[in-house]
Amino acid sequence: MNCPCGSALQYENCCQPYHLKLKLAPTAEALMRSRYAAFVLAEADYLSETTHVSKRKGNGKDAYLQSAKETKWVKLEIIAADFNTVEFKAFYLTQKFQTAVLHEKSNFVLENGKWYYVDGVFY
Numbered sequence: 001m002n003c004p005c006g007s008a009l010q011y012e013n014c015c016q017p018y019h020l021k022l023k024l025a026p027t028a029e030a031l032m033r034s035r036y037a038a039f040v041l042a043e044a045d046y047l048s049e050t051t052h053v054s055k056r057k058g059n060g061k062d063a064y065l066q067s068a069k070e071t072k073w074v075k076l077e078i079i080a081a082d083f084n085t086v087e088f089k090a091f092y093l094t095q096k097f098q099t100a101v102l103h104e105k106s107n108f109v110l111e112n113g114k115w116y117y118v119d120g121v122f123y
């Protein structure tokens, strides 16, 4: 299948190696894409593990699993990315099947060679 992150690559050549911990996401953007794909696929472990430890409270595995199951994600659009921030739009369907958008600029941190999601601001 095509990777849910919208890269046009096959999932096994894109975000799956990150989800399976075979590879580390090399950039903040790669981590962001792989986290979006993890939301689509309800990979709650991955979402929890790639959240910075200072922000895991309230963002545990169960919360991620619930969030992933409740939201029907449609597509991801990366607006801008630099070393440690990614601005994106993530489109999803509301319960009334209308398309809505989450527009966020996320902050990431690189620690011991691993990228983590820290927090974000919404537009």
Ligand SMILES: [Zn+2]
Residues within 6 Å of the ligand: 003, 004, 005, 006, 007, 011, 014, 015, 016, 033, 034, 037
């Ligand atoms: Zn991907």
